[in-house]
Amino acid sequence: MERTALPRRLEWQLGRVVAVVDETPRVKSLVFDVPGWAGHTAGQHVDVRLTAEDGYQAERSYSLASPPEERQITLTIERLDDGEVSPYLTDVLQEGDQLELRGPIGGYFTWHLADGGPLLLVGGGSGIVPLMAMIRHRAAHTSTVPTRLLSSSRAFEEIIYRQELAQLAAIDTTLMVTQTLTRQQPPDWTGYRRRIDHAMLAEVAWPPSERPLAFVCGPTALVETVASALVELGHDPLCVKTERFGPTGGAA
């Protein structure tokens, strides 16, 4: 549907918070009702604008976590202790409050069912958010596009969407979820215990001959490591799309 939409310029619009969900100790999901929302594609983001009483404005970009199938939109936000915007969103904003949003934005780091697969999704920390929109979009259509997710978090309790991912993977043999924990692991942890590297990608990623569509999102260092390792492993650089975000705590 969004593919045939007439071009339009983006405008700031108001969204109202209808729910706040705790995801991890530092991460919350905010669900918004946005009247006149134009619809979106999995992987897109919105800009959020805060205006202080003196007129000072701060803008940040946040990925959409919700799939296009949901009428309300969800942003999943990691609290950065020295952040200008995220502490307000995670600590102050409450159900019923309004927020200025501009979006949906981006047609590059996006995935639509019709794009097919196989899919290789690699995320670090809150870099999983746009990848989750793709996984949810896929699940909403009970799609069997073969999908592998490799997600890196610092500790078990910091894995965003942990239960939902486990549940989806349990009922869907075409979805494989691999977690790595870089700093702290539970005593019985049998998964990876290090940052994502060349060797891990060689084990988890599809063979290049499968020509997967790869989406990599996370802190700059992780994105660069993963993107260059994938190309070294023989993946087509044109099939490796990246989205890096700024100093968001170096989640992975």
Add this chain to the structure above:
Amino acid sequence: MTSDEQQLDGNAAGGILGQIFAFEMTTAEVICANCDTVGPIGATAVYATAMGTIVRCTSCGEALIRIAHGPQRYWVDFSGTQLLQLYATE
């Protein structure tokens, strides 16, 4: 986006570009005026500060697009762009 030289992907310029242009700009293809590299804006490097947004060529570092935002106006400098191909749908 809090430090001065924070590099992001071209996606990060999608918001401000989308406010100025009616087309989806992250899939628009840009040809660098300096080194002739071709690619979607989404795959470029973006440096965003409170002063403005600079879209750079990942091959040679040329400033493809510079945008500053002032009261009721935008300044857009395309001197580093040789050609821009905009897709009418998607």
